[in-house]
Amino acid sequence: MKIQGYWLASGVLGVAASTMIRIVKRGADAVVTKSIGPVPRKGHSGPILASSHGGLLNAVGLTNPGIDDFGGEMRILKDAGVPVVLSIFGGTVEEIVEVAHKGAEMKPDAIELNLSCPHAEISQIAHSPELTHRYVSSVKDAVTCPVFAKLTPNASDIVSVGRAAESAGADAVVAVNTVRGMKIDIQQMRPVLGNKVGGLSGPSIFPIAVRCVYDLSRSLGIPVIGVGGVITWEDAIEMHLAGASAIQIGTGLIHDMDIFSKIRTGVKKYLDEKGLSDVTEIVGAAWRNED
Numbered sequence: 001m002k003i004q005g006y007w008l009a010s011g012v013l014g015v016a017a018s019t020m021i022r023i024v025k026r027g028a029d030a031v032v033t034k035s036i037g038p039v040p041r042k043g044h045s046g047p048i049l050a051s052s053h054g055g056l057l058n059a060v061g062l063t064n065p066g067i068d069d070f071g072g073e074m075r076i077l078k079d080a081g082v083p084v085v086l087s088i089f090g091g092t093v094e095e096i097v098e099v100a101h102k103g104a105e106m107k108p109d110a111i112e113l114n115l116s117c118p119h120a121e122i123s124q125i126a127h128s129p130e131l132t133h134r135y136v137s138s139v140k141d142a143v144t145c146p147v148f149a150k151l152t153p154n155a156s157d158i159v160s161v162g163r164a165a166e167s168a169g170a171d172a173v174v175a176v177n178t179v180r181g182m183k184i185d186i187q188q189m190r191p192v193l194g195n196k197v198g199g200l201s202g203p204s205i206f207p208i209a210v211r212c213v214y215d216l217s218r219s220l221g222i223p224v225i226g227v228g229g230v231i232t233w234e235d236a237i238e239m240h241l242a243g244a245s246a247i248q249i250g251t252g253l254i255h256d257m258d259i260f261s262k263i264r265t266g267v268k269k270y271l272d273e274k275g276l277s278d279v280t281e282i283v284g285a286a287w288r289n290e291d
Contacts, residue, residue: 001083001109001146003172003223004279005029006236006260009250010087010112010150011201012060017076020084023253027260030083032248033070035114036103037088038095040066045194052183055204055229056251059195062089062117067102074106085148089114093134097142104143111145116152116177117199126152126177129164136168146171148225151216153208154180162216172223174248175212179205202251203229210242217243218287231255233266240267240279241286 007030008014008023014034023031043063050057064070067088077084086108090096100111115135116126125131126149136149149165151158153176162173178199183192191197209228217224226244230236231252239247252259267279276282 001030001085003225003245005246006263007032007085007225007246007248008253009227009248010035010085010114011250012058013250013253014087015064015073017073017080017082020077021080021082023257023260024080024082026257027262027264028249029246029260030085030109031077032085032112033073033087034064035062035087035089035117036064036067036070036099037062038067038090038099040064040069047192047194048198050183050192050198052181052200053204055200055202056254057181057183057193057198057200058178059193059198061195062114067099071106074108078107083109085110085112087112087114087150089117093138096135097138100139100147101142104145108145110148110171111139111143112148112150112174113139114150114177116150116154126150126161127155129157129160132161133164133168136165136170140169148172148174150174150177151212152177153205153212153228158212159215159219162220166220166222170222172225172245173216173220174225174227175216176205176209176228178228179208201228202254203231205229206235210239213239213244214242214287217284230263231259233263233270236263236267237270237282240282241284243284243287245280245283 010032020031043061181200206229223245226239227248
């Protein structure tokens with residue numbers, strides 16, 4: 001698939017095909033499903049969502065129906081002509097390869113490897129270049145469709161992890177997953193989330209995501225898909241300038257269901273004013289202009 005445009009990010013809206021189709025009708029160029037694992041998973045006890053400082057903390061716990069039961073939703077999406085990236089996870093290399101093999105039979109346009117959910121046991125994979133390489137290379141050996149590696153901003157050296165994904169054959173990296181965080185109820189004097197710790201998304205993490213996209217883009221030879229806090233067309237321009245070829249949006253849908261079409265309109269107007277014909281002309285310009 002072409003790595004361009006504005007996509008629904010993997011998250012709470014990526015389970016039901018009807019919802020994802022609706023989002024495409026509202027302007028998304030593609031959808032990324034919620035992360036699907038080897039077996040059905042209930043996830044964490046509530047509360048699982050909390051707002052904090054302009055963002056959203058979630059500790060859903062990778063709730064999903066399991067890969068064997070997700071085929072029906074994928075068939076609906078494919079029949080509707082929706083470009084779909086299947087997000088998957090596994091607690092071991094063997095598990096994620098099994099899920100990837102079954103998922104590839106559903107004919108997604110690409111597979112996104114969730115290697116970095118901060119409130120589940122897979123959180124440490126994308127902290128390690130060695131583990132990242134093992135997971136990515138194993139999945140690449142098992143499937144023929146494009147494979148994207150979703151990275152964490154919580155890693156001490158995200159560029160080393162990105163290089164490991166690239167050397168393992170990843171077709172793109174996705175930057176970034178949510179930032180590990182917590183919210184405490186000052187009246188009850190205890191953590192708000194049932195899992196105590198969750199992943200922060202939304203505008204609060206936008207500068208972190210831009211930094212990660214910038215560092216990865218200037219260091220890698222594969223596309224970077226940006227995600228994290230984009231809610232305006234100006235945000236999208238900034239992320240493109242940092243090096244994002246495509247941009248995923250999740251929490252921004254809380255603010256506006258028409259966010260995709262509004263961002264696309266704003267970006268086009270910006271390009272026209274700059275005398276540019278295509279967004280590819282600005283991808284990575286922020287670091288290229290330093291040379």
